[in-house]
Amino acid sequence: MLDRRRNSDDRMPVLMFLSRLLKPIATLALWLAGIGVVAMTVAVAWQVFGRYVMNDTPTWTEPAVLLLMSWFILLGSAVGVRERDHIGFEVGLAHAPPALRFAMRLVVEVLVLGFGAAMLVYGWQLAAGTWGANLPLLGVPQGMSYVPVAVGGALIILFAIEKIVEILIDRGRTPPDPAGASEA
Amino acid sequence: MELAILFGSFTLLLLMGMPIAFCLGVSSLLTVLYMDLPPVVVFQQMNSGMNAFSMMAIPFFIYAGDLMMRGGIAERLIRFAAALVGHLRGGLGQVNVVTCTLFGGISGSAVADASAVGGIMIPQMVKRGYDADYAVNVTVNAAIIALLIPPSHNMIIYSLAAGGRISIADLFTAGIIPGLMLCAALMTAAYWVAVRRGYPREVFPGLRALLLYFAAALPGLILIVIIFAGIRSGVFTATESSCVAVVYALAVTVMVYRQLDTRAFIDATLAAVRTTAMVLLLIGTAASFGWLMALLQVPAQTVAFMHSVTSDPFFMLLLVNMMLLILGTFMDMAPMIIICTPIFLPVVQAFGVDPVHFGVILILNAGIGLNTPPVGSVLFVGCAIGKVSMGEVMKTIWPFFGASLVVLMLVTYVPAFSLWLPSVFR
Numbered sequence: 387m388l389d390r391r392r393n394s395d396d397r398m399p400v401l402m403f404l405s406r407l408l409k410p411i412a413t414l415a416l417w418l419a420g421i422g423v424v425a426m427t428v429a430v431a432w433q434v435f436g437r438y439v440m441n442d443t444p445t446w447t448e449p450a451v452l453l454l455m456s457w458f459i460l461l462g463s464a465v466g467v468r469e470r471d472h473i474g475f476e477v478g479l480a481h482a483p484p485a486l487r488f489a490m491r492l493v494v495e496v497l498v499l500g501f502g503a504a505m506l507v508y509g510w511q512l513a514a515g516t517w518g519a520n521l522p523l524l525g526v527p528q529g530m531s532y533v534p535v536a537v538g539g540a541l542i543i544l545f546a547i548e549k550i551v552e553i554l555i556d557r558g559r560t561p562p563d564p565a566g567a568s569e570a
Numbered sequence: 571m572e573l574a575i576l577f578g579s580f581t582l583l584l585l586m587g588m589p590i591a592f593c594l595g596v597s598s599l600l601t602v603l604y605m606d607l608p609p610v611v612v613f614q615q616m617n618s619g620m621n622a623f624s625m626m627a628i629p630f631f632i633y634a635g636d637l638m639m640r641g642g643i644a645e646r647l648i649r650f651a652a653a654l655v656g657h658l659r660g661g662l663g664q665v666n667v668v669t670c671t672l673f674g675g676i677s678g679s680a681v682a683d684a685s686a687v688g689g690i691m692i693p694q695m696v697k698r699g700y701d702a703d704y705a706v707n708v709t710v711n712a713a714i715i716a717l718l719i720p721p722s723h724n725m726i727i728y729s730l731a732a733g734g735r736i737s738i739a740d741l742f743t744a745g746i747i748p749g750l751m752l753c754a755a756l757m758t759a760a761y762w763v764a765v766r767r768g769y770p771r772e773v774f775p776g777l778r779a780l781l782l783y784f785a786a787a788l789p790g791l792i793l794i795v796i797i798f799a800g801i802r803s804g805v806f807t808a809t810e811s812s813c814v815a816v817v818y819a820l821a822v823t824v825m826v827y828r829q830l831d832t833r834a835f836i837d838a839t840l841a842a843v844r845t846t847a848m849v850l851l852l853i854g855t856a857a858s859f860g861w862l863m864a865l866l867q868v869p870a871q872t873v874a875f876m877h878s879v880t881s882d883p884f885f886m887l888l889l890v891n892m893m894l895l896i897l898g899t900f901m902d903m904a905p906m907i908i909i910c911t912p913i914f915l916p917v918v919q920a921f922g923v924d925p926v927h928f929g930v931i932l933i934l935n936a937g938i939g940l941n942t943p944p945v946g947s948v949l950f951v952g953c954a955i956g957k958v959s960m961g962e963v964m965k966t967i968w969p970f971f972g973a974s975l976v977v978l979m980l981v982t983y984v985p986a987f988s989l990w991l992p993s994v995f996r
Contacts, residue, residue, distance in 0.1 A: 420840050420842075422843075423629060423842055426813075427630070427813055430626070430813035434806065434813065451623065455620070456617070456621070459620055459847050459851050461847070462844065462846070462851075463591065463850075465844075466848045476587050477900075478587060490587060494587055497583070497588065497592070498596075500596070501595050501596050509613055532617060
């Protein structure tokens with residue numbers, strides 16, 4: 387019991403530090419994605435306006451919107467990892483005994499972290515590999531469309547680490563603790 | 571073995587509570603690693619899956635619906651519907667169904683429908699002496715109508731999941747008659763229960779008031795016309811029409827209804843990010859999953875399997891419906907459409923079913939599944955608003971389920987309900 391309390395006291399500041407660090411990042415990502423939606427609305431509206439009013443369909447809007455959309459998706463869903471608003475199946479989790487639930491949550495977050503890492507590495511690779519060529523009609527490097535994958539991956543890693551720390555602390559608080567949750 | 575890894579890891583991760591978008595991504599990654607393919611291909615597929623211009627219509631339609639909801643359209647639709655059908659037996663139940671149908675033409679999302687209409691109607695119904703379980707049942711079942719009435723972003727998800735080959739204009743048009751049939755069936759069920767329980771009727775406010783309320787709701791209802799006529803006539807693409815919907819929703823709520831302030835605008839924008847980013851990521855990771863399924867010939871094998879089970883299209887559709895209903899009980903709408911389309915569409919097509927027709931069947935099935943535990947997002951919303959337990963609601967949901975199932979069978983076995991209207995417009 388004493389041991390457990392010492393552990394959680396040790397870990398709490400870690401979580402607080404992480405939350406204080408990551409909350410503004412998540413808010414920023416959410417707002418950027420929100421600005422992205424507004425920008426996409428303006429761009430597509432401009433495309434319609436251009437075609438019917440100015441009689442001159444702008445060609446840059448479609449590829450620009452696709453690029454914005456990648457940012458919107460990956461920033462928004464990374465925030466979703468932190469806020470847990472992703473669509474998931476939670477019945478199994480709710481009915482599992484505590485020890486199993488701990489293991490399930492931990493494995494899930496570690497795998498999410500792993501997927502984020504893969505997004506970062508391979509997104510980066512794809513971006514670097516296609517940087518030489520330009521996107522048609524837009525004049526920016528083709529690799530730009532993979533940058534959001536890499537950045538989204540990096541954010542997912544950060545938010546998943548926070549979740550893992552949270553899960554380990556929860557575990558530290560729930561007796562009994564036979565295995566002794568090891569520090570990440 | 572590859573298949574076992576793909577589906578096994580997906581199911582296992584799903585049961586462990588991993589968000590579905592990641593289940594699809596991680597299981598694809600594991601399978602690719604096992605098959606010794608370069609892992610980078612998963613992310614290439616994911617990125618190209620997210621690179622469809624028509625996908626943009628999904629956040630736009632949800633955004634437009636959210637703006638309309640915060641801007642006061644729901645109240646006006648309810649007042650109009652109350653004047654229209656409130657004097658029928660179980661008046662507020664009928665009002666609820668009609669409002670859900672009209673609002674469905676604005677939001678296209680069953681969850682939004684249930685929370686916007688239910689948020690106002692359920693407390694009102696309880697205050698007027700209706701039982702809470704009835705109020706919730708009417709709301710959550712009527713909310714499904716939104717999925718069929720255009721603009722339904724789920725139709726766009728279906729079109730994308732089918733590889734973008736199916737015309738969104740045709741899908742939108744195909745949903746109209748089945749949507750109205752569901753509306754009529756649910757009104758009948760609501761009437762039947764209302765008579766048995768002796769619920770009151772409201773007074774008819776007079777033709778003048780009806781016209782007045784109609785005029786107040788009209789700016790919102792025009793949105794349906796703009797979207798539908800715009801896409802149908804080819805003036806707009808689906809994405810452009812959804813963007814016009816956002817601009818129009820802003821104009822109406824800011825300038826006509828004057829109910830949308832800056833705070834509500836920001837809330838609506840951030841809500842659009844929260845609710846759609848994950849669905850779009852899901853479409854992305856499902857693209858890698860689907861690519862692997864095609865590589866491992868899952869669709870072809872399913873077709874062969876179904877042919878070995880039956881050669882009768884009638885029986886095949888019954889089997890597919892049963893499978894979809896069962897899957898629907900524990901899967902949410904978007905993942906259900908994204909995962910089931912590449913598997914079942916080739917099957918039904920091999921039996922001569924039109925892909926537009928199947929879209930309506932699939933969406934209706936998945937919609938009914940939104941009201942069944944263990945995963946029933948619309949049912950959850952309704953129960954939370956009505957402050958009743960899911961168990962209580964499920965006890966009396968049967969007349970409404972019955973009505974929905976009758977419509978499902980009619981839509982399944984009479985293709986004309988879905989296909990006649992698109993053929994008129996074509």
